Amino acid sequence: MQTTTLSFENLHNHGELFANMLRARRELFIVHNKWDLPEALGMEYDQYDTPASRWVVVHDELGRVLAGNRLTPTTTRCGIYTYMIRDAQRGLLETIPADLLYEEAPVCETIWESSRLFVSHSVPAPLRRRVHAKLVSELGSAARKLGATHCLTLLNANWPRWAGRVGVSMTAMGPVMNIDNIDNQVVSMDFTATLH
Template sequence: MHVIPVSHLDYSEFPDLIASMHRLRYRVFRGRLNWDVSVSGDMEIDPYDALKPTYIIAADDRGTVVGCARLLPTMGPTMLANTFSVLLGSNPAPRSDSIFESSRFCVDTDAAEGVAATGLRNATFTLLAGILEWGLSNGQAAVVTVTDVRFERILRRAGWPLERFAPPMQIGNTKALAGHLAISQAALMKVREIGQLEGPVLAGRFVQPEAA
């Protein structure tokens, strides 16, 4: 499995990979989870994709995209601050050069081979490790995310528990919540240990995303 950080400077080098990522997001968020997301044909694309995010993309040896995540700096617009601020409770939206937002994390459970002892896909651990490695390489202290209680349980089983901003809320058909996770070497080692990952997973060059 290859895990590639694709910054906006790299978009022109990976058009097929990015298109496959958007198709995976459509299959997961619209097809499997039935979330109310923006779509274009067979792709899930929303306004935050226009803000020059960095994508963390996992592909198998055949080049098939099996997982992805989208990373944005919190100094610019984010899903948490601008769309789902209600999930912050009484907390202010994080705004820091050392905090980024992760969104649209998903794994193709049909294509991703290998299941760890925890019952989670190996691709899930690989993507989580990739986000941690990217954060450490870019001097980040924490990551915030908007997710659901299902993924909160996945993070706990993976050894990287989420700290909630506020209790979950029902949004559409989703029990949604927001929280933050520390970016640390200890967290990376824990994910690697539970997922039985050997060494770094992230390939390519590391580029800090820019705020729009």
């Protein structure tokens, strides 16, 4: 099991890995979850897949994607869009409620957004926990290299059950909301304890 953090600067060094990650996202989010998201050439994408973002990918030696995640700076801006959580709060996204945060969404160089976090359904059950832990560990490492101390993420509200297992301190930043029949919540992941 390998991890790679992709950027527009290094995509050319990793063959089909970026495309494979977008294909895996499509398989999970569009095919399995039945979310209405943009797709092209068998890949899922959205307005936040820009040169400002990074993508953390867990994969095998053949480039098969096991898990992935996107990191976007909270300071980014592309047309009317900034980052997903903030844009939802600003009422720009129909699928995510605007009252997802207790306070105004941060815009700060040391806070990044973690989005599109997934573990592929093709990962066997006995390996899922290990793959998820590897993804979160690499996410933290990539975030720190980018100068981030915290990441905001919208995830399943069951996060208190597994947060300790992946070794990251997490704090609720908004209420539990039902989105597509799944309880979700915005959480801040604190990477300051692991800074060296």
